[in-house]
Amino acid sequence: MRHRELAWGLAWGLAWGMVRVEQVDEESQQRDLAQVNQALEARLRELEATNATLTAARDEAEAANRAKSRSLAELTHEIRAPANGLMGMTDLLDKTSLTQQQRLYVDMLKRSAVTLRHVIDDVLDLSSMEAGRLEMVAADFDIRDVIDDVLETMGQQAQRKGLELVAEYPPVVLPGAHGDLRRTRQVLVNLIGNAVKFTSEGVVRVRLLDGDGVGELRVEVEDTGIGIGEDARAKIFEPFTQADGSTSREFGGSGLGLSISKGFVEAMGGRIGVAAPAGRGAKLWFTLPRGIDDSGESMAVPGLDVAGSRAGLLVKHPAVSASLRAALAGCGVDATELPDGAAVGPWLRGGPDSAPVVLIADAHGLSAGPDVPLVALRRLDESASWSGAASHGGRQPVGLHLPVTRQRLLAALRGALGLVGAGAGRGARTSAAVAALRGLRVLVAEDSPVNQEVTASMLQLHGCHVDLVTNGEDAVDAVRHRGYHVVLMDWQMPGLDGLAATARIRAAEAAEGRQATPIVALSARAMPRDDQQCLEAGADGYLSKPFSEGQLLEILAPWAASVRGRSDAPTDVFDVLDAEALDRLRSLQRPGTRGFVERILGRYVGEVDPLIRAIRQGAEGGDLAAIERAAHTLKSSSLSVGAAAMGAVCANLEKLARTGGDGETLLARLPELLRAAAEVRAEVARVVAAANDDSGVLPGPS
């Protein structure tokens, strides 16, 4: 019994103790939990505070970044405008007659201007990249077109250093890439530019390959230059970094090109790197995703009419020969490398009779040979006349300059094989388009005097009639009252800017039911989407300053062609040199003689400057009678040689002087007179050059 009580007491005590323990546990747990809770809440508040601070800091940083991008854009605008002037003026200076020494200086000036522009563009790209504002326009394209295009532009630079620059497109690799075409071009310019820069002899080879990964293709740029040490390979993709500090002194460069290229390639979903080259030199590569439409028609070789022909290659440089063989195989041409001229005969006899044959030879391989169509390779600076040509079965070879691109190779093959359409290449199209610029009335709205002068001079050189205004209001007025074929509108003018002026012009055209005048926006900002913004605001084209003469002509050509047939296009266009008047003069030439018209034109041009000087002196000294006399003489001689535009300007001056205009008004008309004189001089030079071309000098092989 006692035991039972004792046991029961013990059990009860134990149970109570456990309950108590549980109670104490629970209480302490609750206390702990409350403490944890408190700590968590405090931490949460801390985190919220940190978060708020970070958000404020991020907003501040983003605002600062936007401000940086904005001021960078403003800054580049400021730098680009004078750079535009520098490039344009240098281009014009280059066209004048210069001594050898002066030409050397102009060349150096030109190179500095180009470098300056590259640095401006690089800094702009890098800042866009850092600000996360790199915009990509993705599309499928044929990568060979981009490589060929870059080869074409860098050929001269490479050849000046005695380097071979070749592309190799094996026919088995599909060439369709997906990415931003313009950025891909920039990457190639950087890689090929570096390869040329760091190589003093040998070859720069661009090769297209299948990528290691699925759905990618790979481009390699390999050179035989100074190479890149193993330790430097990792760091050359960092901004402002060069493999060896001393190279910047010897070769120049900012150390930005590769970091920008890396940014571009990665943004397109590709990779970039440097590999160990097979021999000496450097090998850089990048990959791009393949285009979806890799097998589509757009990627097909556009020249299958040459397929089935046989080509014999007599080309000394193995890299050039290999690249030709691959390109020919891509066109379905059966190419054979021949060791020397003696091998031509057996090669000819070895093939089927039905296949058309062609020889492709450089200066070394070209010698007296059988009567076979010949494509003659030459460097850009090599003269078009071939010493071996005459002895080559009496045939005139078709020229093909190095570096060889697919388009030109095809054109040369077609030319040599006598296939229809030979010669209708890019060059022919461009010159036809440029010819269409003659007589075009262009309004240039631009506030910078230097840019006005540069743009006007470029246009006048091609026979355009140019009017200048310096602000948006005057541009709107001029378009309304005088009418133009095309307007070049600076987008950043003080007062009424390009955007507002374009809007007013468009509104007036709509209200009056007139057809829209093509407007090309000129902008030095070159920020992403700048072009789209101009186009959205009503411009028809966009040109980023500084621009070259070629870019200006290229953008104008389609507008020029399309406005020519318009009924309401301006009609009061005077010809710089009226063809009918020239024909009348030509009919005065005695039979059997030549050069009569050219002599008259030469004498006329000689008269222009002294008479303009007399007009200027008259205006400065307020001698109206002297102005009237000089203007009259210049008018009548202008009209007799058919210089109609110049004649009209002089007639105005003569009238103004006769009816008592003051010296200042007359002085204000001088720029117009000078422009007309420049146009006439350029046109006369063209007529004389054309006459010389016709006078029995045989054209070269290309």
Ligand code: ADP
């Ligand atoms: P930059 O050429 O303007 O200095 P990049 O970023 O294009 O700048 O190149 C960085 C560095 O990488 C170069 O300065 C050079 O040291 C090295 N490099 C790039 N390409 C080559 C090459 N093909 N051969 C030798 N070195 C090269």
